[in-house]
Amino acid sequence: MDFWQFLSLSWLPPLSILITQLLNGVARSMLLFLISSGLTLILGILGVVNFAHGSLYMLGAYTCYTIMIYLAQDAYSFWVALILAPIAIAIVGAIIELFLLRRVYEAEGIMQLLLTYALVLFFSDFVRLVWGPQYRDVNRPEVLGGAVFWGKVIFPSYNLFVLILGPLVALFLWLILYRTKFGKTARAIAFDREMASALGVNVPFLYTTVFMMGCGLAGLGGALAAPMGSITPTMDISIIVESFVVVVIGGMGSFGGALLGALIVGVAHAFGILILPRIAMVSIFVVMAVVLILRPWGLLGNPLGPLTK
Amino acid sequence: MSLLRVEGLKKAFGGLLAVDDVNLEIQAGEMSSIIGPNGAGKTTFFNLVTGYLSKDSGRVFFKGDDISRLSPPQICHQGIGRAFQVSNLFPRFTAFDNVQVALMMHKRMALDFFSNARKLLRPETLKILEEVGLADQAHLLSKSLAHGDQKRLDIAIALASEPELLMLDEPTAGMNPKESFKIMDLVAGIARARGMTVVFIEHDMDIVFSISERIRVMHMGRLFAAGKPEEIRENREVKQIYLGESE
Amino acid sequence: MIESRSNWSWALGGIMVLAVLPFFLSKFYLHLASTILIMALFAMSFNLILGYTGITSFGHAAFFGVGAYTFALLSIKTNWPLVLNICLAPVTGALAAFVVGYFCIRLHGILFAMLTLAFSQIFYTIAFQWYGFTGGDNGIVGLPSPAILAWDKGFYYFTAAIVSAGVVILWRLIHSPFGYTLWTIRENSLRSSFIGVEVNWHRLIVFTITGAFAGMAGVLFAMLDHQAFPNYFHWSLSTEVLIMALLGGMLTFTGPALGAMVVTLLRYWISSYTLYWMIFLSLILLIIVLFLQKGIIGTITERMKPPELRT
Numbered sequence: 001m002d003f004w005q006f007l008s009l010s011w012l013p014p015l016s017i018l019i020t021q022l023l024n025g026v027a028r029s030m031l032l033f034l035i036s037s038g039l040t041l042i043l044g045i046l047g048v049v050n051f052a053h054g055s056l057y058m059l060g061a062y063t064c065y066t067i068m069i070y071l072a073q074d075a076y077s078f079w080v081a082l083i084l085a086p087i088a089i090a091i092v093g094a095i096i097e098l099f100l101l102r103r104v105y106e107a108e109g110i111m112q113l114l115l116t117y118a119l120v121l122f123f124s125d126f127v128r129l130v131w132g133p134q135y136r137d138v139n140r141p142e143v144l145g146g147a148v149f150w151g152k153v154i155f156p157s158y159n160l161f162v163l164i165l166g167p168l169v170a171l172f173l174w175l176i177l178y179r180t181k182f183g184k185t186a187r188a189i190a191f192d193r194e195m196a197s198a199l200g201v202n203v204p205f206l207y208t209t210v211f212m213m214g215c216g217l218a219g220l221g222g223a224l225a226a227p228m229g230s231i232t233p234t235m236d237i238s239i240i241v242e243s244f245v246v247v248v249i250g251g252m253g254s255f256g257g258a259l260l261g262a263l264i265v266g267v268a269h270a271f272g273i274l275i276l277p278r279i280a281m282v283s284i285f286v287v288m289a290v291v292l293i294l295r296p297w298g299l300l301g302n303p304l305g306p307l308t309k
Numbered sequence: 310m311s312l313l314r315v316e317g318l319k320k321a322f323g324g325l326l327a328v329d330d331v332n333l334e335i336q337a338g339e340m341s342s343i344i345g346p347n348g349a350g351k352t353t354f355f356n357l358v359t360g361y362l363s364k365d366s367g368r369v370f371f372k373g374d375d376i377s378r379l380s381p382p383q384i385c386h387q388g389i390g391r392a393f394q395v396s397n398l399f400p401r402f403t404a405f406d407n408v409q410v411a412l413m414m415h416k417r418m419a420l421d422f423f424s425n426a427r428k429l430l431r432p433e434t435l436k437i438l439e440e441v442g443l444a445d446q447a448h449l450l451s452k453s454l455a456h457g458d459q460k461r462l463d464i465a466i467a468l469a470s471e472p473e474l475l476m477l478d479e480p481t482a483g484m485n486p487k488e489s490f491k492i493m494d495l496v497a498g499i500a501r502a503r504g505m506t507v508v509f510i511e512h513d514m515d516i517v518f519s520i521s522e523r524i525r526v527m528h529m530g531r532l533f534a535a536g537k538p539e540e541i542r543e544n545r546e547v548k549q550i551y552l553g554e555s556e
Numbered sequence: 557m558i559e560s561r562s563n564w565s566w567a568l569g570g571i572m573v574l575a576v577l578p579f580f581l582s583k584f585y586l587h588l589a590s591t592i593l594i595m596a597l598f599a600m601s602f603n604l605i606l607g608y609t610g611i612t613s614f615g616h617a618a619f620f621g622v623g624a625y626t627f628a629l630l631s632i633k634t635n636w637p638l639v640l641n642i643c644l645a646p647v648t649g650a651l652a653a654f655v656v657g658y659f660c661i662r663l664h665g666i667l668f669a670m671l672t673l674a675f676s677q678i679f680y681t682i683a684f685q686w687y688g689f690t691g692g693d694n695g696i697v698g699l700p701s702p703a704i705l706a707w708d709k710g711f712y713y714f715t716a717a718i719v720s721a722g723v724v725i726l727w728r729l730i731h732s733p734f735g736y737t738l739w740t741i742r743e744n745s746l747r748s749s750f751i752g753v754e755v756n757w758h759r760l761i762v763f764t765i766t767g768a769f770a771g772m773a774g775v776l777f778a779m780l781d782h783q784a785f786p787n788y789f790h791w792s793l794s795t796e797v798l799i800m801a802l803l804g805g806m807l808t809f810t811g812p813a814l815g816a817m818v819v820t821l822l823r824y825w826i827s828s829y830t831l832y833w834m835i836f837l838s839l840i841l842l843i844i845v846l847f848l849q850k851g852i853i854g855t856i857t858e859r860m861k862p863p864e865l866r867t
Contacts, residue, residue: 049666103846110612113666114802115845117614121795121838129832237791241677244670252667285674289659359750385752397750399743403865410736414752418733426733450865470751 013274016152025270026263027159030166031221031228033262035239036246037173037255038217044253045190045210048101051116054240055123056215060089060222061231062131068138068226078141082223089219090212097211102204120236127233135230162224169220170259186210242269245288251298260300310373312337312506313358313389313474318367320357327353329530331367335474340500340507342517345527346550351510352394354527355476359391360384371474385414390472394479394510396459400452404443404462407451409434411469434469440499441465457488464496468503475500477509481516489513493520518542526550574716578709586708587780590715592820594776597719599800599812600726601769606798607806608730609762610742612669614794615676616770618656619649621683621789623771628696628784629689638700642775649771650764652679657763661756673791680789695785699778715776722769727809729765738762792834796823799837802844805854814853 035057042050064081071077096119104111139145144158177183186206189196197203225235246265250257265284272283291299311334320328328350335341343351356362358369360381368377371387379387399407412430413419438444441461446454451462460480467475480496481489493516500507511517517524518538525535528550534541541547574593578586598620605611623645630641660671683690690696701711729735737758740748749755778784787793800819804811819840826836844851850858858866 051666051670100842100846107845107849109665110610111845111849113612113669114841117795118838118841118845121834121841125832125834125838129835237677241670241674244667245674248663248667248671285678288671288674292659292662361750380754381749382752382754385750391750393747397744397747399740399747401743402739406736410740411751413733413736419737419753419758421733422729424732426731426736429733466747466751 014152017274019153020155021270021274022267023153023155023163024159025267027163027166027266028270029262029266030162031225032239032242032246032266033166033259034169034217034221034224036243036250036258036262037170038214038221039243039247040253040255040258041173041217042211042214043247045186046207047190048112048211049116050211050214051113051240052096052119052123053214053218053243054236054238055120056089056093056218057222057225057239058127058231058233058235059092059123060085060219061226061235062127062136062222063088063219064223064226065131065136065138065231073139075142078138078227081226082220085223086216086219089222090216093212093215094208096215097208101211120240124233124236127236131233133233135232137230138226140227158227162228165224169217170255173217174255182206182209242284245284247298248288249291249298251300254298254300257298257300261298311335312339312372313508314370315358316368316370318354318357318369319365320353320362321365326530328357331527331530331532333525333532333535335506335508337473337506338504339522340497340520341509341523341525342521343508343510343525343527344512344514344517345533348529349527350530351527352478353530355391355478355510358384359389359476385470385472386417388471388473390467390470390475392460392463392467392475392477392480394482396456396463398451398459398462398466400450402451403448404438404451404454404458404465405434405447407462408437408465408469411466412437415470437465437468440468441495456483457492460484461492461495464492468499471503472505474506474508477507479510479512481511481513486513486515489516490519571720574720578712583708586712588820588824590712590780591777592817593715593719594773594780595797595800595816595820596813597722597776598770598773599797599804599816600723600809601766601773602797603801603806603809603812604726604729604738604766604769605759605762606801607808607811608735608742609738609759610745611759611763612665612798613672613763614669614791614798615656615672615674616766616797617789617791617793618672618676618679619653619767619770620774620777620793620797621679621784621786622652622767623649623774624778624784624788625683625690625696625774626771627775627778628699631699632696642779645775646768646771649774650768653767653770654760654764657760657767661760661763673794676789676791676794680786680791683786683789690786693786695783697783699782699784701779701782711780715780718772718776722772726769730809734758734761795837799841799844803840803848803851805851805857807850808853808857811851811853815851818852 035053039050039053042048042053063085064078067081067084068077071080100115100119101112104115140158144161146157148155148157148160177187185196185201189201189203189206193203222235242265246258246261248261249264250259250261264287268283268287313333313335315331315333318328318331319326331350331354343354345351353362357364357367360376360379360383364377368375370376371384371389374387376384376387399410402410409430412433413426416430418424418426418429435444435447438447441464443458443461443465446458451459454462460482464475464477464480475496477496480492484492496507496509497520499505521538523535524538524541526533526541526544526547533550534544534547536544577589581589602613602616605613626645626648627641630636630644631638656672656675660668660675663671684693686692730738737748737753740751740753741755741758745755774788777788796819800815801812802815803818804813804815806812822836822840823833827833848855
């Protein structure tokens with residue numbers, strides 16, 4: 001190939017494929033965004049970096065699998081699982097917060113980190129123990145089994161569903177945080193915990209509730225991801241690393257940043273696969289490295305610290 | 310030539326102008342204070358001069374050299390020492406170690422990988438501890454010291470860098486009047502002995518008016534007034550800032 | 557931060573124990589002892605950043621693996637002298653640590669930890685997938701060692717000598733002025749910068765140094781087992797070395813060595829019963845975090861201090 005052939009971009013895949021990849025990338029971004037916003041929620045309000053978030057996502061996927069298998073994967077099984085799995089994971093989150101996390105709020109920062117890390121280790125093998133090391137699959141619900149056609153672009157209906165659900169959940173989250181009393185109280189705690197407590201806010205209750213919400217979001221992400229690909233015992237590490245890249249790129253504690261970061265990572269991943277599958281992951285790190293060098297607090301982050309807006 | 314010269318210093322946080330076009334000159338040997346209501350921008354001013362915060366605009370000159378772009382470690386080596394509003398110590402070190410390590414840094418030993426640090430600079434460390442009156446508590450962990458002693462240690466650490474300009478942020482915060490005067494007398498004595506220039510932020514007006522040779526008043530990020538204590542005491546606008554219109 | 561003459565007697569005692577051990581142990585246990593020594597070096601050097609500087613890294617296995625693979629690849633693909641191959645391992649380990657550290661050092665806490673994990677995943681993926689270069693998941697087997705080291709007692713003494721030298725270097729480093737700057741960074745990095753320490757540079761330097769030690773541990777391990785595998789880069793190894801340092805006590809010098817011994821022995825014992833070693837590791841970590849934050853040796857030495865020196 002000579003220079004002019006290169007310049008004419010004729011080596012690029014056809015436009016329809018590019019658009020398909022872009023849409024798939026954005027669908028994946030929505031999934032990432034769901035998980036990253038759960039992470040951001042917990043970070044912003046509790047000040048805890050929940051390393052185990054990826055593990056909860058994985059648990060959500062496996063729970064979805066088990067529910068669907070139990071219901072023999074009939075037409076409604078996915079929808080049931082989509083509702084029950086996040087709830088189950090939220091309950092797990094409550095247990096974690098009440099019995100484990102509470103004890104290390106006052107300790108050195110590293111202890112929180114290590115606690116959530118211990119949970120990662122635990123769930124990693126736990127999942128292998130209960131479900132075995134082999135990959136699992138679930139089918140997409142029939143109603144979303146097809147694809148949408150637009151010219152030459154073929155876009156799976158399920159991905160479209162995820163693409164729409166993502167922003168809806170984001171909107172819902174925003175409404176809760178900024179338009180309800182609960183949300184306002186939660187944000188007040190993020191801002192000044194002692195003051196909020198002095199004003200009569202039940203901080204422990206809110207901590208547990210917010211943590212449950214964050215975990216529920218992870219579980220929802222897992223349940224949504226279950227029909228999209230394989231359910232594997234290594235899902236936790238790959239998603240948590242990606243989520244952190246999202247948060248680094250977007251800025252810690254910023255929901256807008258989580259969205260932006262998720263979009264960047266999802267699309268970069270999608271195009272990375274197109275160009276050179278082996279290094280798709282590496283391309284994301286390159287983006288992250290660039291962001292770190294130019295703007296270490298993230299694109300939409302606050303140089304002064306997380307969740308001041 | 311003035312020791313410290315600040316030109317057009319500005320810093321905004323979001324929409325809030327914390328430091329707004331501050332110009333001042335501090336002469337060598339001066340013992341001066343900066344006062345003003347809470348939120349006037351005094352600590353931000355300190356943070357800007359010592360390189361901890363980046364400036365939106367403006368320049369800082371120390372002994373004629375432009376130090377506007379230097380980082381805190383570099384400014385420390387230039388000869389500006391700083392003590393903090395809330396004692397900023399190394400909690401699990403002993404008082405002795407706190408000062409000793411600051412001394413080692415001053416002597417540029419940061420990249421010495423080989424010497425046995427414990428044996429270094431012991432007499433010099435003791436001397437500084439004696440200067441601030443902590444020699445008998447040298448072996449205690451700094452976090453177990455009484456509040457007033459912690460503030461002394463904070464100052465001792467700053468002194469270890471042999472600064473020509475010592476910047477103290479509310480040195481008497483949390484102290485009763487007797488302690489406050491004791492510590493400021495100490496500081497004044499050390500400043501005289503070392504030929505050191507001192508500028509301190511204070512809220513305790515008794516201290517301010519009895520010890521300062523020069524007082525500067527900040528309000529809403531601006532340098533409002535500057536002058537000798539008698540001048541400031543008579544300044545109506547200063548009174549208004551502090552006491553409100555009812556005066 | 558207390559040093560006394562009794563340190564010398566402890567050190568001497570330790571050396572004597574190490575010297576006579578081979579005469580009491582069978583070949584299998586000698587192999588285990590060598591493993592423990594190597595892990596002790598890894599863990600103690602890792603503690604340079606964890607306990608002494610306050611930096612948490614989740615990806616240190618990367619530099620261990622780099623050291624092992626440097627030796628393995630050079631041995632297999634070149635005719636370079638063995639000694640050179642061994643010496644280059646810590647060099648490449650340090651280089652890798654410098655590169656990773658350079659990108660990450662501006663971040664702190666969890667973000668830094670996550671990034672080190674992410675980078676180590678890259679190393680792991682490269683080792684695992686690049687068949688042409690690294691042999692992929694087959695690893696590199698059949699590594700040579702000099703005749704004298706083929707003798708298991710010989711290898712043990714070789715390892716013990718290198719580990720001892722490493723420990724001495726670590727001790728000198730920690731008690732040097734540079735070492736003191738690390739402690740200030742851990743205790744109060746803000747004040748540290750105000751007394752003249754270039755905090756981020758020092759963090760990068762110490763991170764690089766630990767990379768060198770990790771690489772050394774890696775090459776020793778590769779020689780011990782005569783092979784190099786991608787799982788030398790795996791995050792489970794990074795986790796183990798972290799737990800070793802914590803279990804022994806991250807604020808102590810010898811703690812990580814004890815942690816190395818306990819974790820290695822536990823792993824051998826538990827792995828003979830079950831595949832699910834991670835669950836035990838996680839329980840150990842949970843116990844440490846909830847009840848034993850100073851580690852075993854840390855808790856003991858804390859009790860022995862007079863009240864005014866307790867942290």
